Amino acid sequence: MTQMWINMGPQHPSTHGLWDLLVRVDGETIMEAQTKIGYLHRGVEKIAENRTIEKFLPLNDRLCYVANSSWTTLFTMAVEDLLEVTPPERAQYIRVVVLELQRIASHLVWLGAYGADMGLLTMILWGWRDREIILDLFSLLTGARIMHNFPRVGGVRNDLPPTFKDRALKAMDYMDQRIPEYEDLCGRSELFAMRTRGIGVLPLEKAISLGCTGPMLRASGLEQDVRKEEPYLVYDRLDFNVPTGQNGDGWDRYTVRLEEIRQSASLVRQALNNMPEGDVMAPGFKMPKVLPAKTIYRRAEDPRGEGAIYLVGDGKTNRPYRLKIRSPTYVHLLAIPFYIKGARMSDVPVIMGGADPCMAEVDR
Amino acid sequence: MMGTAATQKAGEENGSAGAPPAAGGPGGFQQRVLGELGRLQGTVTESSVTGPRRMLAKVAPDKIVEVCRLLRDAGFEHLSALTCVDYDSELQVIYLLWSYKDRCLIELRAAISGAEPKIASVTSVWTGAEFHEREAYDMFGVVFEGCPNLKRVLLPDEWSVFPLRKSFKVESIHEKRKRIEAEKAKAAKAAAPAAAPASEPAQPPKQGGTPDGAPAPKGGGAP
Amino acid sequence: MGSEGEGRDAGARPDGAAPDERPGARDGPAEPGEECVPPGPSVILASLDELVDGLVGLVDWGIGLVSVKPLVNRIARPIFGWSQRASIFALHSGLACCAMEMGVVGMPRLDSERLGVAWFSSPRRCDLFLVNGWITKKTRPVLMTLYEQMPEPKWVIAMGECAISGGPWHDSYNVIFGADELLPVDIYIPGCPPRPEALLDALWKLQKKIAREGTRSGLRLG
Numbered sequence: 001m002t003q004m005w006i007n008m009g010p011q012h013p014s015t016h017g018l019w020d021l022l023v024r025v026d027g028e029t030i031m032e033a034q035t036k037i038g039y040l041h042r043g044v045e046k047i048a049e050n051r052t053i054e055k056f057l058p059l060n061d062r063l064c065y066v067a068n069s070s071w072t073t074l075f076t077m078a079v080e081d082l083l084e085v086t087p088p089e090r091a092q093y094i095r096v097v098v099l100e101l102q103r104i105a106s107h108l109v110w111l112g113a114y115g116a117d118m119g120l121l122t123m124i125l126w127g128w129r130d131r132e133i134i135l136d137l138f139s140l141l142t143g144a145r146i147m148h149n150f151p152r153v154g155g156v157r158n159d160l161p162p163t164f165k166d167r168a169l170k171a172m173d174y175m176d177q178r179i180p181e182y183e184d185l186c187g188r189s190e191l192f193a194m195r196t197r198g199i200g201v202l203p204l205e206k207a208i209s210l211g212c213t214g215p216m217l218r219a220s221g222l223e224q225d226v227r228k229e230e231p232y233l234v235y236d237r238l239d240f241n242v243p244t245g246q247n248g249d250g251w252d253r254y255t256v257r258l259e260e261i262r263q264s265a266s267l268v269r270q271a272l273n274n275m276p277e278g279d280v281m282a283p284g285f286k287m288p289k290v291l292p293a294k295t296i297y298r299r300a301e302d303p304r305g306e307g308a309i310y311l312v313g314d315g316k317t318n319r320p321y322r323l324k325i326r327s328p329t330y331v332h333l334l335a336i337p338f339y340i341k342g343a344r345m346s347d348v349p350v351i352m353g354g355a356d357p358c359m360a361e362v363d364r
Numbered sequence: 365m366m367g368t369a370a371t372q373k374a375g376e377e378n379g380s381a382g383a384p385p386a387a388g389g390p391g392g393f394q395q396r397v398l399g400e401l402g403r404l405q406g407t408v409t410e411s412s413v414t415g416p417r418r419m420l421a422k423v424a425p426d427k428i429v430e431v432c433r434l435l436r437d438a439g440f441e442h443l444s445a446l447t448c449v450d451y452d453s454e455l456q457v458i459y460l461l462w463s464y465k466d467r468c469l470i471e472l473r474a475a476i477s478g479a480e481p482k483i484a485s486v487t488s489v490w491t492g493a494e495f496h497e498r499e500a501y502d503m504f505g506v507v508f509e510g511c512p513n514l515k516r517v518l519l520p521d522e523w524s525v526f527p528l529r530k531s532f533k534v535e536s537i538h539e540k541r542k543r544i545e546a547e548k549a550k551a552a553k554a555a556a557p558a559a560a561p562a563s564e565p566a567q568p569p570k571q572g573g574t575p576d577g578a579p580a581p582k583g584g585g586a587p
Numbered sequence: 588m589g590s591e592g593e594g595r596d597a598g599a600r601p602d603g604a605a606p607d608e609r610p611g612a613r614d615g616p617a618e619p620g621e622e623c624v625p626p627g628p629s630v631i632l633a634s635l636d637e638l639v640d641g642l643v644g645l646v647d648w649g650i651g652l653v654s655v656k657p658l659v660n661r662i663a664r665p666i667f668g669w670s671q672r673a674s675i676f677a678l679h680s681g682l683a684c685c686a687m688e689m690g691v692v693g694m695p696r697l698d699s700e701r702l703g704v705a706w707f708s709s710p711r712r713c714d715l716f717l718v719n720g721w722i723t724k725k726t727r728p729v730l731m732t733l734y735e736q737m738p739e740p741k742w743v744i745a746m747g748e749c750a751i752s753g754g755p756w757h758d759s760y761n762v763i764f765g766a767d768e769l770l771p772v773d774i775y776i777p778g779c780p781p782r783p784e785a786l787l788d789a790l791w792k793l794q795k796k797i798a799r800e801g802t803r804s805g806l807r808l809g
Contacts, residue, residue, distance in 0.1 A: 211492030
C-alpha cells in the first residue's frame with residue numbers, strides 16, 4: 001500500500017495548542033512521525049535578558065497557561081537561591097497550597113481533554129466544571145483566575161483571606177467526592193480501557209534515555225518526584241505518596257494523574273491545617289541593584305514533569321545574564337516519534353494527550 | 365580553559381563548597397564521582413562539590429562524550445538540560461545531569477569558541493539529547509557533530525539568525541518607536557538632502573526582525 | 588435571496604435562453620413515428636432544477652419591476668442575519684492562554700451554546716475565527732490559511748492583549764504586534780487574559796453587530 005505523510009496540526013482538536021505531528025502511515029498504521037513545534041515561540045529567554053527580575057515575574061505565568069503558578073514559583077525559588085533569601089514559613093506553606101491547587105487544576109484540564117479526545121465529552125464538562133471551583137479559590141486568593149502573579153521574591157504577595165481556609169477545605173472535600181465519579185466514568189468504562197491500555201507504550205529504559213520526567217516517567221514505572229528527591233518549600237514535612245504505573249501506556253498515565261489529584265488534595269489539607277502564623281514576605285528584604293555572579297539550577301515538580309530554571313547572574317546588572325527554562329513537555333513532544341511506531345491513527349490523540357502538551361512552555 | 369591541564373581540584377579536599385556534604389545525603393556518591401573524574405587528567409579540569417546536591421566539572425570539549433558516558437554509567441542517568449551561555453571570550457555548553465538513585469546533580473561546562481562553535485553530540489549516550497541539541501543549535505548556532513537531526517526546532521526553518529547570542533540585539537516596541545521618532549525629527553531638522561546617514565552605517569541594524577519575517581543580518585560572531 | 592439577487596440583471600434567465608425556448612419543451616413529436624416517451628428521471632430533475640431557478644429569476648424580475656427590492660431586503664436580511672447570529676460556529680483553534688478562557692466559555696458554567704455558539708474543528712464549517720494568543724511569524728501562514736479556508740460570511744474576534752497589540756511581548760523578535768496586521772478584526776477583547784464573561788459579552792456584541800450590519804459579503808483584507 002502506498003504510504004503517505006499526514007499532517008496532524010497545527011490546528012487540530014487533539015493537539016491542544018499549535019504543534020504539528022506529521023505521521024507517515026501505511027493504511028492506518030504509523031510507520032514514522034515527526035514533531036514540528038515553534039509556532040508559539042516568543043523568545044522568552046531573550047526577553048528575560050532585557051528585563052529586570054520584577055518586570056519579568058508576571059511573564060512566568062504565561063510560560064504555561066495551564067499551570068501558571070508553578071512556573072512563577074519556580075522562578076522566584078531560583079532567584080531566591082541566587083540571592084540566598086529564604087521566604088518565611090507561612091509563605092512557603094501558602095506557596096505549597098497554591099502549587100497543589102494548581103496541580104489539581106492542571107490535571108483536571110488534562111483529564112477533560114484526554115476524555116474529550118476519545119469522545120468521552122462528559123469528562124471535559126465535569127473536569128472543567130470542577131476546575132472552576134479551584135479557579136474561584138485562586139480568584140479569592142490572588143485576584144485572578146489564571147495569571148495570578150502571586151509569588152514574589154522573598155515570599156508571596158498577600159496573606160490568605162479570612163474565608164480562604166474554609167472554602168479550600170470544602171473544595172477539597174468536594175474533590176474527594178468527585179474523584180470516584182471520574183473513576184467510575186473513565187476507569188470502569190470498557191471503551192476507555194480499550195482505547196488506552198497498551199497504547200503508546202513507553203518502556204522505562206527508553207523513557208529515561210529520552211529524558212521524560214514526571215507522570216510520563218512514573219507511568220513507565222519509576223517512582224520519581226522532584227518533591228521527594230530534592231524537597232523544596234515545605235514538602236519534606238508533608239506526607240504524600242508518589243503513584244506509579246507499570247507499563248507506560250495511556251492507561252497508566254491516566255491512573256497516575258488521577259491519583260496525583262487525590263494526593264494533591266490531601267497535601268492542600270495538610271498545608272492549610274499545619275500553617276504557622278507569621279509574615280508572608282521575608283522581612284527587610286529588598287531586591288538588590290545587582291544580581292550576584294552565580295549560576296543556579298533549580299528544579300521543581302511541574303504538573304507535567306521536571307521543570308527547571310538555569311539562571312546566570314553576571315554581577316553587573318539586575319537582569320539575568322542567561323535564563324534557561326527547561327520544559328518537561330518540550331522533551332515529551334519531541335520524544336513522541338520514538339514510541340509511536342506501530343500505533344494506529346486513532347491512537348494518536350491518546351498518545352498526544354498522554355504527553356499533556358502545554359504549548360506555551362514547549363515553545364517558550 | 366579549553367583543555368588546559370590546569371590544576372585539578374580533586375574532591376578530597378572539598379575546599380570549594382561551603383559545607384561538606386550532609387551525612388546520609390549523596391556525600392559518598394559525590395566523593396566517588398569526584399574520584400573518577402579526577403582520574404581523567406587533562407580532560408576534566410575542575411571538579412568540585414558546590415552544594416548539598418550539586419557538583420560542577422569543567423570538561424574539555426573534545427572529550428565530552430567520554431565524560432558523559434562515564435558519568436552515565438556512574439549513575440547520572442538523566443540528562444536534565446543541555447544549553448549554552450554566550451560569554452565574550454567563549455561559548456560555554458552546559459550539561460546538567462541528574463542521578464535518580466543518588467539524587468545529585470552535576471553541571472558540566474565545556475567551553476568552545478564563539479566564532480566557530482562545534483562540539484560532539486552526546487546523542488549516543490542519551491537519545492533525548494537530540495532535542496536539547498537542536499534547541500541549542502537553533503538559538504546559538506552550535507553545531508553538534510553526530511546529532512541525527514540537527515535542524516531548527518523553534519524558529520522558522522528559513523531563518524538564519526541565532527537569537528540568543530549576545531550579538532543579536534532586540535529592541536522593544538517602545539525603543540523602536542522612540543528611534544523612529546528621533547530619526548524623523550532629525551531628518552526634519554536637517555532639511556538639506558545630505559543630512560541623514562551620519563548615524564546609520566556605524567552600527568548594525570538593531571531590529572530583531574521586520575514584520576514581514578525577514579530576519580536581521582547576523583551580528584558578528586554568529587556562524 | 589435579498590442580497591444574492593442584487594447583482595443579477597432583472598430580465599435575464601439563468602441559462603440565457605428566451606422564456607419560450609425551454610429545453611425539453613416541445614409542442615409535439617419531433618419526427619413522425621417518434622413516440623411521446625415520458626422523460627426519464629434525470630430529465631425531470633434537470634428540468635425541476637431549472638424550473639426552480641426559473642421561478643426564482645421570475646420572482647426577482649417581478650420584484651425589480653415593482654421596486655419592492657429594498658422592502659424585501661428589509662424583511663429578508665434580518666431573517667438571514669438572525670439565523671447567522673443565532674448559530675455562530677467558532678473555530679476550535681486555541682493558540683495560547685486566552686484559549687483556556689475560550690474553552691471555559693463552552694463549559695457548563697458559562698455555556699456558550701445557549702447563545703448558539705458552538706465550536707467546530709474544521710474551518711470550512713465555521714463563521715467565527717477567535718484569535719486568542721500571540722501570533723508569531725511562523726504561525727502567520729497557518730492563520731492565513733485557516734482564515735481563507737473559512738467560507739463567507741466570517742468574523743474575527745481578537746481576544747486578549749496579544750491579539751490586539753502583541754501584549755507583553757513587545758521586545759520579542761518573533762511576535763507580530765496584533766492580529767489586525769493580518770486579519771480584519773471585528774471585535775477586540777482587552778484583558779490578559781480577559782475573563783470568560785468578557786468573551787461571552789463579545790459574542791453578544793458580535794450578534795448585535797451582525798444584526799445591525801446584516802449579512803456580510805465580499806472579502807475585506809485589512
